[in-house]
Amino acid sequence: MKPLDDDHSRKLFFNKLFGSESDCPEQYKEILNEIVEICGGLPLATVSIASLLASQPALTIDLLTYIRQSLSSLFSGNPTSERMRQALKLSFHNLPQCLKTCLLYLCMYQEGYTFYKDDLVKQWMAEGFIDSTEGQDVEKIAESYLNQLTSRRFIQPIRINFNNEVVSCAVHGVVHDIIVQKSAEENFVVAIDCNEENVDLYHKAHRLTLFGNPRYAKTPTRSIIESQVRSLAFFGLFESMPSITEFKFLRVLNLHISGYGTSV
DSSP states (O other): OOOOHHHHHHHHHHHHHHHGGGSSOOOHHHHHHHHHHHHHTTTHHHHHOOOOOOOHSSOOOHHHHHHHHHHHHHHOOOOHHHHHHHHHHHHHSSOOOHHHHHHHHGSSSTOOOOHHHHHHHHHHHHHTTTOOOOTHHHHHHHHHHHHHHHHTSSSEEEEOOOSEEEEEEEHHHHHHHHHHHHHHHTOOEEETTTTSOOOOOOSOOEEEEEOOOOTTTOOOOHHHHHHHOOOEEEEEEGOOOOGGGGGGGOOEEEEEOOSSOOOO
């Protein structure tokens, strides 16, 4: 994506943070303009940092100084793609835990996968990711999580209906890389290529994704079936799919069965 010029960068940043540049308190303008400049005209980085600041209970000079110094250090000497990655990682680090968990769940799926909103929020609900108190509509809260992640540009709308509601969405490639790395660190999701000769789990996996080459996929080993999998996503041939009845703890199941040139 081509970088924005200075005027469009400021407009994007301040509109996201305050609604318009004219609504920015005078005492913050100088340091916020410095932050915009550090973002280097990168739309995703600009919106990500503006969303991070907008989510704070209050803006202070100390907070803005910290963000400016952090970005300056992270961006120093880095190419454009790495700057965008670092801005998103900083924004991810500052997400509420409930949003982090919901975002990490998306690495159950391959990069570029399109989610239907209704399906995704139901998966989050089935996983128990939604914080709610008695009397609250859990599905509405789940939808608000999706809206927040979309607003922060971690999730991209793919299709929007006539009511301006998200129908389907996807994860930006850079975001997918970040959550896959974080998921691996936390053992949040285990992804296994069924084509490997020796497929084994050396730890219990609660969330498991199985990928199978349409031509050469093999049946996963028993150790996968015996693990305490709660969420399973399978991408591959019907013949290579494990027996679902063996997954005693399963709560969420997503099957993407492919044939030679077809999929369901």
